Amino acid sequence: MIDSRTPVLVGVGQVSERLDAEGYQARSPVDLAADAARAALADAGVAAAAVDTVAGVPQFEISLPWATPLLGCSDNFPRSVAGRIGAEPRRAVLEVGGGQAPQHLVNEFAATIAAGDADVVLLFGSEAISTIAALATTDSPPDFTESPGGSLEARGSGLDGIVSMHHVAHGLSDTPSQYALIENARRARLKMSRAEYATAIGELFSPFTTVAAANPHAAAPVVRDAASLVTPSAANRPIADPYTRYVVARDKVNQGAAVLLMSAEAARRHGVPESSWVFLAGHADLRERNLLERAEYGHSPAAARAAQHALESVSPAEVTFFDLYSCFAAPVFIVAEALGLATDDPRGLTVTGGLPFFGGPGNNYSMHAIASMVERVRSAPGRYGFVGANGGIMSKHSTGVYTTVPYAFQPSRSERIQAELDAVPAPAEALTADGNAVIESYTVKHLRDGMREGIVLGRLESDGRRFVARANAVLDLLTEGEPIGERVTVRSTDDGNAIVPR
Structure with a gap:
């Protein structure tokens, strides 16, 4: 017996287009999301008029307060999409930014349905970064500006x-350089050489390219071997040590995805066959410490606990399908380690091809992972699939377990676990740093003009406070041997903290 308030996923949809593809339509973000939403409704056989709640994942250009949409945008993305498909929901939500957003929305609105506060919820998101970049410089670019009117719960940028x-002023202005700090700390902890770690990244991601090559929605459907992924070349330039272009999330995409959730009662009322129902067998939502407050950069207790908590009722050994968030290698390595998975597990660690190869559509990648996972578990009744989603700098973690096996919805213990994580003492940060120090992590950014910039995270020997510093004067130290653990001297200047030669 399935309780009438049990939330079930009943419809999924994905769309994509490439600039060089036949039939390319140059769809806006709203159009891509609307087409994905139509596909999800069609998958369930449900009319748009049944939808009482819509929730959208924001594009990068509307989730970053300093970004200016090059071709304009909707000032109410969820209601623009609803209007396109003929829905008139009583509630519209624009979620905070971050790659955790799609899975967090599933977790949240599953609970909302279970509580009786919604019956039919449509979740969606999209990016048209590739189209916007291509058309913005043309003589007659399109105008994607819309003002559909209606209420909106806008949840903000979520960047606190x-x-x-302060970190941006010291060179931490981009995502690859910040993840590289995590990556290099992990490499040093494992006592791996630079070459050994590069090989490990290539071996991790090469199977992802095979999955992407078979995915009709992939932005880069090309099979690559491990060596070619991490060997610098004209097409695969260094980005930030240890990353080359091929192994970082690919944001030049045009992709949209949507998921339809319903109560079991509503699904029966609308004639959705139970063979199409997918249940949420476990879930979690946790937040990691801010970057300089973490006990160790190469770990993520919140990511580990979020994965483990979602899988409390189903062991990793019972899971057939995995999709671990793969904007960079570190999140995959860290969550796989937490779940006891080998990185070459024959079950695979992605169902889409991953963010560097399938594509990283802004905050919405995991909506594609969820849609693909629903299709996988439907095709294998009784099996389980795990989706791990990550936002920020391994900052926000949302997880879900999917199956056709009926599960009563259970609230997670995320709040209790979060309190445990937050109770761990955090190191203090020195905004101005002077004196002898020890390097805890580092990276060297490779700019398009050939210039390099060194960045160091360190601890002052005098009081143990953390700091960030530019390290352009000691690039040789950062590019040879093992910099982590080296004693250095830091000085505060009018331009910020800098590592100086000893």
Whole structure:
């Protein structure tokens, strides 16, 4: 017996287009999301008029307060999409930014349905970064501006604790350089050489390219071997040590995805066959410490606990399908380690091809992962699939377990676990740093003009406070041997903290 308030996923949809493809339509973000939403409704056989709640994942250009949409945008993305498909929901939500957003929305609105506060919820998101970049410089670019009117619960950017102007001033202005700090700390902890770690990244991601090559929605459907992924070349330039272009999330995409959730009662009322129902067998939502407050950069207790908590009722050994968030290698390595998975597990670690190869459509990648996972578990009744989603700098973690096996919805213990994580003492940060120090992590950014910039995270020997510093004067130290653990001297200047030669 399935309780009438049990939330079930009943419809999924994905769309995509490439600039060079036949039939390319140059769809706006709203159009891509609307087409994905139509596909999800059609998958369930449900009319748009049944939808009482819509929730959208924001594009990068509307989730970053300093970004200016090059071709304009909707000032109410969820209601623009609803209007396109003929829905008139009583509630519209624009979620905070971050790659965790799609899975967090599934977790949240599953609970909302279970509580009786919604019956039919449509979730969607999209990016048209590739189209916008291509058309913005043309003589007659399109105007994607819309004002559909209607109410909107806009939840803000969600960047508190993730973006710091102090860190930006020291070179941490991009995502690859910040994940590289995590990556290099992990490499040093494992006592791996640079070459060994590069090989490990290539071996991790090469199977992802095979999955992407078979995915009709992939932005880069090309099979690549491990060596070619991590060997610098004209097409695969260094980005930030240890990353080359091929192994970082690919944001030049045009992709949209949608998921339809319903109560079991509503699904029966609308004639959705139970063979199409997919249940949420476990879930979690946790937040990691801010970057300089973490006990160790190469770990993520919140990511590990979020994955483990979602799988409390189903062991990793019972899971057939995985999709681990793969904007960079570190999140995959860290979650796989937490779940006891080998990185070459024959079950695979992605169902889409991953963000570097399938594509990283802004905050919405995991909506594609969820849609693909629903299709996988439907094709294998009784099996389980795990989706891990990550936002910020391994900052926000949302997880879900999917299956056709009926599960009563259970609230997670995320709040209790979060309190445990937050109770761990955090190191203090020195905004101005002077004196002897020890390097805890580092990266060297490779700019398009050939210039390099060194960045160091370190601890002052005098009081143990953390700091960030530019390290352009000691690039040789950062590019040879093992910099982590080296004693250095840091000085505060009018331009910020800098590592100086000893």
